[in-house]
Amino acid sequence: MTLTSPLPSFRTIYEALAVSSPQAKWWPAESEFEIVIGAVLTQNVAWRNVEYAITALREGGHLHPEGILALEHAHLAELIRPAGYMNVKARYLHNVTSWFQANHALASSLGDEALRASLLAVKGVGPETADDILLYVYRRPAFIWDLYARRLLTHLGFEVPSTYEAARRALSEHVEAAAFSVEELAVFHGLIVDAGKLAQAEGSYNAVLESLKGRS
DNA sequence: GCCCAGGTGTTTC
DNA sequence: GAAACACATGGG
Numbered sequence: 473m474t475l476t477s478p479l480p481s482f483r484t485i486y487e488a489l490a491v492s493s494p495q496a497k498w499w500p501a502e503s504e505f506e507i508v509i510g511a512v513l514t515q516n517v518a519w520r521n522v523e524y525a526i527t528a529l530r531e532g533g534h535l536h537p538e539g540i541l542a543l544e545h546a547h548l549a550e551l552i553r554p555a556g557y558m559n560v561k562a563r564y565l566h567n568v569t570s571w572f573q574a575n576h577a578l579a580s581s582l583g584d585e586a587l588r589a590s591l592l593a594v595k596g597v598g599p600e601t602a603d604d605i606l607l608y609v610y611r612r613p614a615f616i617w618d619l620y621a622r623r624l625l626t627h628l629g630f631e632v633p634s635t636y637e638a639a640r641r642a643l644s645e646h647v648e649a650a651a652f653s654v655e656e657l658a659v660f661h662g663l664i665v666d667a668g669k670l671a672q673a674e675g676s677y678n679a680v681l682e683s684l685k686g687r688s
Numbered sequence: 689g690c691c692c693a694g695g696t697g698t699t700t701c
Numbered sequence: 702g703a704a705a706c707a708c709a710t711g712g713g
Contacts (some may be wrong), residue, residue: 499694515695522694522712556710560696598696618694635703665694672692680692692713699706 479629480684488683489663493508498662499608506535508572511604512564512596513555517561538568564596573616584612599636607661612655615656616661620668627677628684649667 480488487617501507506526511520528551534543543551548561571594579587587610591602603614615621617639625643626632633639651658671677 511694516691516693517695517709518693518711520693524711553711556693557708558710560708564696596696600695604694616694620694625696666695683699690713693711695708697707699704701702701704 473506481650482646482652483522484684485624485628486650486652486656486660486663489667490659491540491678491685492667492679496657497646499604501608504576504609505537505569507579508596508605509535509540511601511608512568513552514599515598516563517556517559521556522552525552526586528552528554537569537573540565541573543590561596567594567596579610584614587612588614599640607654607658611658613654613657615644615657616664618661618665619645620665621661623668624664624671624680627671627681632665 484605499510499658509529510522510526514520515524526535526671531541531552532546534540534551539632544552545559545562545566549558552558552561552565555561571591571646575590582590584606588602588606589606591597592599597605600616602617605617607616617636622632622634622636624641624669625639630643633642647657667677671680
């Protein structure tokens with residue numbers, strides 16, 4: 473089931489999702505640094521698994537930059553084991569933590585693109601992780617073109633390139649046209665992920681498509 | 689047992 | 702450039 477033309481505006485999509493599952497904030501974390509850690513740990517892994525790893529780090533008293541950097545690779549890897557790719561992610565966490573220590577205080581002096589480029593230079597921070605951090609830590613405007621977003625847009629009839637950056641390049645104009653506030657963008661990503669999980673549980677995006685029908 | 693989950697880096701055409 | 706592959710675990 474796909475929507476017939478014309479394609480809905482992103483503003484319309486946002487409003488339709490907001491009605492069906494009203495919720496305020498989204499990225500669950502107790503600190504900015506925890507968002508950074510979570511953004512890396514959640515790569516290609518269910519959030520539930522990330523929670524186990526973050527809990528282990530918190531209970532060990534390691535959930536701050538100095539704490540992460542003080543851990544030996546093998547120890548850190550063991551603590552984050554539930555989040556998968558433990559050896560790879562242990563290295564990524566070290567990299568991004570070093571970046572955080574060196575750049576967090578200066579971030580406000582950088583423009584959005586410069587800050588994104590700085591994040592992308594870290595090994596372990598790809599386009600999605602960078603946008604997560606830009607949006608949820610630094611409150612910069614960013615749309616998260618993750619798997620859920622691309623899947624939803626495809627169901628809505630958009631021609632969506634298969635990779636993150638290609639989708640971003642091809643469809644950013646739709647985001648800009650909607651003139652979202654940062655707060656709206658932050659909520660939007662959460663709404664899209666929740667809608668995706670719901671669609672998955674129900675076996676289809678029908679609920680979302682139905683809610684869009686009444687809004688042209 | 690099989691497939692997927694809020695990707696990224698490296699290698700190889 | 703893009704495609705193929707490695708990276709690892711927990712839940713349905």
